[in-house]
Amino acid sequence: MKKILTVIFLLLTITIIGQTKGTISGTVYDKEVNNEPLPFANVFIKGTSIGTTTEFEGTYTFQAEPGTYTLVFSFIGYKTVEVPNVIVKSGETVIINQILSASEGVSLSEIQITATANKESESALLTEQKKAVAIEQKIGAQELSRKGVSDVATALTKTTGISKQEGSGGVFVRGLGDRYNVTTLNGLPLPSNNPSKKNIDLDIFSTDIVEYISIDKTYNTKNYGDFAGANVNIASKNYKGNGFLEIGIGTGANIEVISQNNFYLNDGPNFSGFYNKNHPKFPLSNYNFTTSWNREKVNSPINISASLKGGDSYTFGEDSKISFFTVASFDNGYKFREGISKGSTSPYGLTAKEFDFTSYEYNTNSTVMGNIAFSNQGTTLKYNTLFINTSSQKQQEYDGIIDVFDYASNGGGLIQRSTFEKTALFVNQLLGNHKIKERFEADWGISYNTVKNDVPNRRQTTLSPDNPNEPEGPKSFKNVLSTSDNHRFYHELTEDELAANISGTYKFDENEEEEFNGKVTVGYSGKIKNINFEAIQFNFDILINNNGTPINQPTIEDVYNLDAYFNQENFNAGLFKINTFRGGANVPIALDPQTYEGNQDIHAAFVSFEYSFSPKLIVVAGVRAEEITQFIKWSTALDPEGGESEFNTTEILPMLSLKYKLNDKQNLKFAASKTYTLPQFKERAPFLYDEITQTSFGNPTLYASKDYNADFKWELFPKSNEIISLGAFGKYIQDPINEFTVNSASNDVSYVNSGDYAVAYGVELEYRKGVFESEIEKGDDFLKSTLSIGFNASYMNTNQKLDDEKVLKETTEAGFPLSTFFTNDEDKLTGASDLLLNADISFFKEYAADKNLLSTLTFNYFSDRVYALGTQGKGNLVEKGVGSLDFITKYQMNKNLTIGITAKNILNPTIKRFQETQDVTVSSYKAGISTKLSISYNF
Secondary structure, three states: OOOHHHHHHHHHHHHHHHOOOOOEEEEEEHHHHOOOOOOOOOEEEOOOOOEOOOOOOOOOOEEEOEEEEEEEEOOOOOOOEEEEEEOOOOOOOOOEEEEEEOOOOOOHHHHHHHHHHHHHHHHHHHHHHHOOOOEEEEEEEOOOOHOOOOOHHHHHHHOOEEEOOOOOOOOEEEOHHHHEEEEOOEEEEEOOOOOOOOOOHHHHHHHHHHHEEEEEEEOOOOOOOOOOOOOOEEEOOOOOOOEEEEEEEEEEEEEEHHHOEEEEEEEEOOOOOOOOOOOOOOOOOOOOOOEEEEEEEOOOOOOOEEEEEEEEEEEEOEEEEEEEEEEEEEEEEEEEEEEEEEEEEEEOOOOOOEEEEEEEEEEOOOOOOOEEEEEEEOEEEEEEEEEEEEEEEEEEEEEEOOEEOOOOOOOOOEEEEEEEEEEEEEEEEEEEEEEEOEEEEEEEEEEEEEEEEEEEEEEEEEEEOOOOOOOOOOOEOOOOOHHHHOEEEEEEEEEEEEEEEEEEEEEEEEEOOOOEEEEEEEEEEEEEEEEEEEEEEEEEEEEEOOOOOOOOHHHHEOOOOHHHHHOOOHHHOOOEEEOOOOEOEEEEEOOOEEEEEEEEEEEEEEEEEEEEEOOOEEEEEEEEEEEEEHHHHHHHOOOOEEEEEEEEEEEEEEEEEEEEEEEOEEEEEEEEEEEOOOHHHHOOOOEEEOOOEEEEOOOOOOEEEEEEEEEEEEEEEOEEEEEEEEEEEEEEEEEEEEEEEOOOOOOOOOEEOOOOOEHHEEEEEEEEEEEEEEEEEOOOOOEEEEEEEEEEEEEEEEEEEEEEEEHHHHHHHHHOOOOOEEEEOOOOOHHHHHHOEEEEEEEEEEEOEEEEEEEEEEEEEEOOOEEOOOOOOOOEEEOOOEEEEEEEEEEOOOOEEEEHHHHOOOOOOOEEEEEOOOEEEEEEOOOOEEEEEEEEOOO
């Protein structure tokens, strides 16, 4: 009994003592981001160690003895604020809210830490994900740096449910490819840089310009409705703090490249990638071409990179601030590939084309970006400008069977193609945000973008054995079957787009905690796109006879010296003539290019309501109405007389999002919506795109698909930089668009609304965890060591109904009949992998205040995925699943100097495409291991 009484007395004593204390709590806001809550700020009583740090939502709370204190608010890189005369009473709570703004007087290193920790860090972005009602993911500059990511396309593959198309900047989101996704920069749309794509290639965006990348997999009314996969929004860097200047250089190599005795490219293009070349004025009546047909040796195929970054900010008076950031960079890279390449096989496994191929490639990326921001008393104005020039130069050689039936059928054929492609993108944006009193906020943005894609002077030659029965014997042009087998090709694509967004938000229903329970947002968004495509091909028609008299075509002594054949002397001798598809020198319109042009206008009005029905339940409901007009006209080799096509539609797009807060660390989220998918200009234009083993053309009868989407997700945030989440999703696509092999002798590829429906569903898991964290005191510094792991996985199932009768009926009624004869009545969606995996492990260790080591090992895997649907009894073309392993390490030697080493694609798997029913490998090669050494110096 005595022990019991003692315990009761102690409990009562503790309770009484606890009741003598009071509570200090409140919220800290960040003035630099429109007074959003600021996590991880320090709050403490001056002269004591009593205090805490703010949580995800910027909130804090701690207890103190009754008394009058000075409360101190601080955050690295921000002005420290002292609030005097804070009175704490026993058993009562005092609320102190505070706004912090960036400091002018802190050191450069502190400013850099602030910019990273608050605007680009993993923990800050997880905070936003936790607060958001929508189901979204973000990857910031800190995580991109840790994982050694250099471009946006690769960055996306580090997130859940996204894979990258090998050899391109295209991505698949939950198995849905280019046509189902949307790309924006700071919320405004971006044009495509490729006539074959809806979206701009994301690998042209260097991560130097990125603050974070947002992936919205669920639809909200501010997004355009033309997506079912994801809206990928790139948020460009904004700088706040004192001035800085950073210079970086790097060098590296691809193992496959440097293992070659010789490396070859083509004549004309330069090192910088800004080359352009137009055809001569009189190309048909004489041989006036000046660039060589011959490949050229490259002496030092070593990759290099260089960058220059800088920024500064200035404060005027109490409330006005101006800041700017600029970056300029150049990167190049050499690639070498060799393997096999075949055309699709017959139902019996017979392959029409069969090659051993060699490909030499050189790519460049030049980027310049600048932005300036001004803020004053609730108004923020930003101007962004971005210029990117990318180039790709390829020297490709295909040796083998050109056509098993009658063209180098025993082997010995040789096709050489020299291609240079250049894309220049100009982006200009003006953005504004205005806070009018406490309840109303207005956002607006306007952009004008131009993209120009050029293929100047592509060259292709086709040789076959002089004697078809002697494939290893001398080669000549005399057995060439098509006038287009030897050609020079020029194309130019220009796309201009004007876009605007404007919205206003009104907050209502202020509760007892002086917070707003709900808001309504109304707005308009629109874009006007104009596209112009021109192409001309000069075919070198090999003459076999002249008025019935055979012409003695010479054998080719050196297959890599074709200037010895294609020259003025042989032109005069009548060995070849030069034509376009419209005719030769005697045809007045022979130099009229193939063209298609058009416009796509979208105008939309939207409204959404957000309301907190309780502290736990938040609902967002909205609707968007879009009016869409797409017009295209053309004159091409497939339709020289020309034609035009137009469709108009109005789409009503509802959406619903729910968030239920289980507790301070757990959420349940649900989203449902309707969207649509438009066909692209290239898919509707009857223009023949010619590749070595495949050609494709558009179908003017295509029309939009309708998409119905649903998502459910559970999220747990154990700590500021940790997350565990599990989600499920489902999609129903009405009248899906697919690529298919045309039922014809040519086996061309085209596009159709292939059936009544397609479905996709799956589950996604994400796990980020700190394994350990230690801290030791060294002088005045506390030095950290951390080990963290990350893992995400997606398992998906897709299925679509394929209907030959539907395709034939709809295309025939529209005057452009196409036959499909799909091998299967049902099949998977193209580009969809059943399984996607991403994993990483990172180790960080501080040796001194400005001396640390960061090392990361990352792994990515995607399972087999359909590349193209099979027809006529042929199996699907399938890309074999592969895994890739990268290692990145960075050593900061002092506050100025950092050295980095990366090794990518360490496993160097074989990239393979096969035809599944016939079990024939149609393409196979290795991409090679790439290594890089980089050095950056921060002034």
